Amino acid sequence: MERLKDKVAIVTGSTSGIGIAIAKLYAAEGAKVIICGRRQERGEAVVQEIRDAGGQAAYHFMDLMDTKSIEALMKDTARDYGRIDILVNNAANASPKDGQVEEVTLEQWDEVFDSNLRGTFWAVKCALPFMKEHGGSIVNIGSMAACGGDLQGTAYAASKAGVDMLTKDIALQYGKNNIRCNCVRPGLIVTPQNEPRIPDVLKKIYLSNICVTRYGRPEDIGHLCVYLGSDESYYMTGQILTVDGGLNTHSPTVAQFRELDSRTW
Template sequence: MTKLGDILNRLENKVAIVTGSTSGIGIGIAKLYAAEGATVVICGRREERGQEIVDEIKEVGGEAFFHFMDLDDISSIETLFKDVNEKCGKIDILVNNAANVSLQDGSVTELTLEMWDAMFTSDLRGTFFAIKTVIPYMQENGGGSIVNIGSMASTGGDLGATAYACAKAGIDMLTSCVALQYGKDDIRCNCVRPGLIITPQNEALVAQELKDIFLSNIELNRYGCPEDIGHACVFFGSDESAYVTGQIINVDGGMNSHVPTVAQFRELSSRTW
């Protein structure tokens, strides 16, 4: 975790909710937010794991507490924002990171309606409802920042992750709509699209062949880590981005910034055909 002496307190006195912050990218975001001075609400379905993250943050001088939330249960989302607003008096930042990574996906003909609906419930419906619920609290507070975690899967077609890619494309458009409709209330909405992020939870599950494919297309010669996403989220949550809204940033080591044949031409030691 970033040491408190190494930071600038860019989120000092802010209250931030980071959904899905009991694993992976969510932990990285939450710990950086706490290191930058925010009071962080760790939320998810695993209370014991959530409390462990809270304890780790407090051990290094940060402020955090856990609150249960299940993306599939809208009543738990409503309760989350109500309780946090009552406890802290405001909600400054919402990071929509939660998603169900264990859902089935496939090609268009392989997908059932149940698989499609489950993906959209997890990766789009829950985010939409969280935003819908938090906006009145942010309006009451005079503004706020919403940071959506998207995916580079939304940038093009996929052989198998059809429902996931479509749901994440919905996150991109939702970001634009929220930014447009509520900018007048000083509510900003931006999106961070992660590339291949290796976490303690997924490292053993990502096949080496997949890692090699990604690395051959990544310009910075390494995989991403949760803190890479966290730093972008700190910027969007802080006053440094006070005049930035409706933006989508790829944090992918440059993978989506070049033509798709780069990896093959590198193998040929050629710059062109």
């Protein structure tokens, strides 16, 4: 415990899903956590849950599409706490209107890129002046969608591939300032909020292709983010870490072979 003792951590998009798990684990490890997102009521509820568990947290409004709100988040955090040690760029836009190339409008493309890539870039840019004073860790939440082509979600996959390269740029350019930057690519992460919306057929396909016996949970991403935010990971930077149950470790035909009797091949 207390691997993040007294560190000041900003976790964007921390009013639901993976973001909440990261924020709660950070607080449990001793960090002072800034919960941020657009839903103030939900954000303040998360803050109260963390405080009830003995942690330290505060809420700050932030909208990835509003650059001024991102600037204010960084400036206010540095003013109130004297520093920014960890920035987790978790907030993102997975638009239900995103689809195949011919289906995506320029407006939809721009909306996804403005949130996922431009928003991440701007958050880092606004945090860097405060992190350069004493070093820190930036954790970008990417997606396994960036690992290869996608039948749907064209803009989302392309924007997350951009986050991968941005991660490497930051690591290279600011490593000598003792600022590290890594990217976590989650696979399918099932939460109470999204599980009812995931078709059973998709769950079956995914489970037949991963190497382990269950879907991912928000805490699976959160535990890795604790390590990346801690001093334990000092020698790790510029890395793209895929957490997908082993989906990308094997041939695309594995699921089909599992349907066969092993004696036939």
